Amino acid sequence: MTATAPGPRLEAEGLARAFGAHRAVDHVSFTLEPGEVVALLGPNGAGKTTLLRLLSGALRPSEGVVKLDGRALDTRGPEWQSRVGVLSHQGFLYGHLSARENLRFYADLYALDHARERVERGLESVQLTPRADDTVRTYSRGMRQRLALARTLLHDPDVVLLDEPYTGLDAHAAAVLRGVLEALRDGARTVLLVTHNLTEGLALSDRIAIQVRGRWVHEAPARDFDPTTIHERYRQTVEGAGGGAP
Amino acid sequence: MASAVALLGASLLMVLLWMVFFWVPTEAVQGVIQRIFYVHVPAAWVSFMAFGIVALCGVMYLWLKDDRFDRLAVSAAEGGMVFTTIVLLTGPLWGKIAWGTYWTWEPRLTLTLLLWFIYLGYFMVRNATENPERGKRFAAVVGIVGALDIPLIHVSVLWFRSLHPQPVVLNAEGPALDADMGITIGMGVLAFTVFFFGVMMLRYQLECARARAELLEAR
Amino acid sequence: MNAYLRQVYAVVRKDLLQELRTRQRVATMGAFAVLVAVLFNYAVDPTIVRIQNIAAGLLWMTLIFAGIMGVGRTFALEAEDGAFQGVLLAPIPRDAIYLGKVISNTVLVTVVVALTVGVFGLFFQLQYGTHPVALALTLFLGVVGFVALATLFGAVTAGTTLGEALLPVLLFPLLVPLVVYGVGATGRLLQNRPLAEVEGNIRILGAFAVACIAIGAVLFRHVVED
Numbered sequence: 293m294t295a296t297a298p299g300p301r302l303e304a305e306g307l308a309r310a311f312g313a314h315r316a317v318d319h320v321s322f323t324l325e326p327g328e329v330v331a332l333l334g335p336n337g338a339g340k341t342t343l344l345r346l347l348s349g350a351l352r353p354s355e356g357v358v359k360l361d362g363r364a365l366d367t368r369g370p371e372w373q374s375r376v377g378v379l380s381h382q383g384f385l386y387g388h389l390s391a392r393e394n395l396r397f398y399a400d401l402y403a404l405d406h407a408r409e410r411v412e413r414g415l416e417s418v419q420l421t422p423r424a425d426d427t428v429r430t431y432s433r434g435m436r437q438r439l440a441l442a443r444t445l446l447h448d449p450d451v452v453l454l455d456e457p458y459t460g461l462d463a464h465a466a467a468v469l470r471g472v473l474e475a476l477r478d479g480a481r482t483v484l485l486v487t488h489n490l491t492e493g494l495a496l497s498d499r500i501a502i503q504v505r506g507r508w509v510h511e512a513p514a515r516d517f518d519p520t521t522i523h524e525r526y527r528q529t530v531e532g533a534g535g536g537a538p
Numbered sequence: 539m540a541s542a543v544a545l546l547g548a549s550l551l552m553v554l555l556w557m558v559f560f561w562v563p564t565e566a567v568q569g570v571i572q573r574i575f576y577v578h579v580p581a582a583w584v585s586f587m588a589f590g591i592v593a594l595c596g597v598m599y600l601w602l603k604d605d606r607f608d609r610l611a612v613s614a615a616e617g618g619m620v621f622t623t624i625v626l627l628t629g630p631l632w633g634k635i636a637w638g639t640y641w642t643w644e645p646r647l648t649l650t651l652l653l654w655f656i657y658l659g660y661f662m663v664r665n666a667t668e669n670p671e672r673g674k675r676f677a678a679v680v681g682i683v684g685a686l687d688i689p690l691i692h693v694s695v696l697w698f699r700s701l702h703p704q705p706v707v708l709n710a711e712g713p714a715l716d717a718d719m720g721i722t723i724g725m726g727v728l729a730f731t732v733f734f735f736g737v738m739m740l741r742y743q744l745e746c747a748r749a750r751a752e753l754l755e756a757r
Numbered sequence: 758m759n760a761y762l763r764q765v766y767a768v769v770r771k772d773l774l775q776e777l778r779t780r781q782r783v784a785t786m787g788a789f790a791v792l793v794a795v796l797f798n799y800a801v802d803p804t805i806v807r808i809q810n811i812a813a814g815l816l817w818m819t820l821i822f823a824g825i826m827g828v829g830r831t832f833a834l835e836a837e838d839g840a841f842q843g844v845l846l847a848p849i850p851r852d853a854i855y856l857g858k859v860i861s862n863t864v865l866v867t868v869v870v871a872l873t874v875g876v877f878g879l880f881f882q883l884q885y886g887t888h889p890v891a892l893a894l895t896l897f898l899g900v901v902g903f904v905a906l907a908t909l910f911g912a913v914t915a916g917t918t919l920g921e922a923l924l925p926v927l928l929f930p931l932l933v934p935l936v937v938y939g940v941g942a943t944g945r946l947l948q949n950r951p952l953a954e955v956e957g958n959i960r961i962l963g964a965f966a967v968a969c970i971a972i973g974a975v976l977f978r979h980v981v982e983d
Binding site: 348349350351352355368370371373374376378380382383384385386387388393397398400401402403425436443 | 760763764766770771774775778779795837838839840842843844845846847848849850852982983
Binding site for chain 2: 909918923976979
């Protein structure tokens with residue numbers, strides 16, 4: 293991890309992406325501070341996943357710039373790729389390989405030093421060491437998601453992008469996940485968490501943003517939200533911005 | 539501009555028709571059927587030239603990701619496929635009378651058949667993706683690899699032919715050209731090329747209009 | 758180890774490990790090759806043609822059809838659980854992914870071709886001629902050239918809605934030089950013709966393989982990156 297630079301860690305300026313004529317992300321601008329955890333909420337089809345894919349470099353933006361530590365960033369360049377970690381709703385795992393082999397594969401792709409130790413530490417952190425040599429297809433949804441999280445964090449990224457990490461998890465897996473995410477709030481790492489789960493998003497984040505129809509329509513510190521009224525406030529924001537049912 | 543070029547091409551085609559039917563002398567050995575050459579040869583020229591444009595625009599599109607190159611490429615490819623089809627129709631017609639068979643593995647005809655299939659692949663990948671941009675990239679890749687492979691295909695089918703006895707034919711070579719015939723062929727190449735560029739430019743304008751319409755529709 | 762080589766090796770190792778676990782591709786390709794040989798036995802009347810005379814063509818057709826089945830699967834396997842997206846998020850040059858895939862696919866197809874050649878010997882008493890090394894080299898270079906193109910276009914077709922069905926349409930026209938020179942060399946080697954007669958062909962096959970790898974390595978990025 294690099295030393296904390298003054299100023300924002302990640303900035304997006306006028307980020308946009310259209311598929312044919314459909315604007316999935318419509319000129320979004322924001323900043324993420326070092327150490328900040330931001331929860332991004334929004335209805336289905338709001339373009340949240342597309343935004344994450346733009347930030348991660350999986351998609352090329354039609355317009356706009358992303359800046360890392362104040363410098364314009366090639367989201368498809370190796371420098372950024374080795375500093376960002378992405379957890380999607382798919383695990384990016386090979387079912388016929390064991391957990392250890394999967395992590396080892398990614399450690400080699402990232403050309404990490406001390407690969408063996410990192411892999412073991414990663415397995416440990418998500419409590420999968422006892423099952424590390426079983427093939428991933430024998431895993432439950434929760435175990436897969438934990439392994440996917442270990443894969444996301446294997447190269448110790450400065451910026452972590454999480455897309456609906458809680459979908460379909462049992463209580464135990466959710467607890468492990470929450471523990472790891474809490475540990476990510478170490479003051480240096482920047483996390484953008486896309487979620488449907490308002491309560492979970494509120495509990496984990498410093499700031500809440502709401503995206504509707506490709507735009508960020510609302511941003512506020514998490515402390516401004518009351519857990520009892522957040523659902524109502526969210527619904528009003530989404531409807532006010534012309535979005536469908538949340 | 540585009541319609542002017544297309545009209546000029548069409549007029550040149552009329553002149554070509556007149557030359558083919560009334561002006562140029564009948565070839566002594568083959569007779570009337572040889573006149574199909576004045577369509578066949580220019581069409582073949584345009585087929586391969588068009589694929590060159592497809593490949594060049596493909597390179598530019600992958601490099602600059604500018605939609606205009608893709609529109610140009612697809613316009614050239616559509617025209618090219620039509621002319622390739624003309625070559626494949628006129629070749630066997632001539633072959634049946636001159637060679638006594640509709641199809642021989644004559645290297646140039648073989649190459650044109652393969653070119654037709656490469657064009658086919660070009661359109662198939664283009665239309666087989668959910669994300670249109672991906673289809674454009676895939677098509678560009680097909681165009682580039684195809685264009686690089688075509689010379690090698692040509693060399694290989696020539697080599698193959700040099701090894702294998704050909705079916706007995708009346709006249710394996712094309713006709714010996716006299717001056718008038720040369721002029722008519724030249725006119726054919728000119729007319730087909732101008733007409734092709736005119737049609738390609740019209741097609742390009744249509745493609746641009748379609749893109750604008752999609753943008754408006756989305757608003 | 759150099760980072761680039763380590764990344765290429767990671768892809769190769771992962772692919773082969775996967776294949777070792779599932780044996781999907783080698784099993785389907787191998788069964789296909791053997792069964793095709795069985796069908797050839799009935800498709801060719803030995804009182805009219807000697808198999809020795811047409812074996813080169815049959816071998817190459819089997820190589821291409823079996824190869825298409827195997828290589829066509831390679832990106833479908835990657836799509837499971839979106840794994841390939843994960844690979845693309847890593848700081849790995851796209852040509853390293855392509856080279857890794859070409860190497861692992863070459864290993865698989867070579868195994869199947871070796872099996873096919875063996876089966877032809879067993880079923881049809883095929884004589885391998887006086888230059889088995891040249892024969893092996895011819896087939897191997899053919900496999901490399903084929904795999905280089907098939908891997909690139911396998912990535913293309915995997916991204917389309919038509920999937921692997923489209924692969925032959927894109928690939929076959931481009932494979933003509935490979936078949937012409939490959940079958941030419943193989944046929945002569947099986948007829949015990951002198952090496953000098955096939956040297957040129959083998960060189961061209963080698964050049965074709967190298968050129969296809971180079972083209973694939975350059976273009977692969979444009980196929981896999983959205």
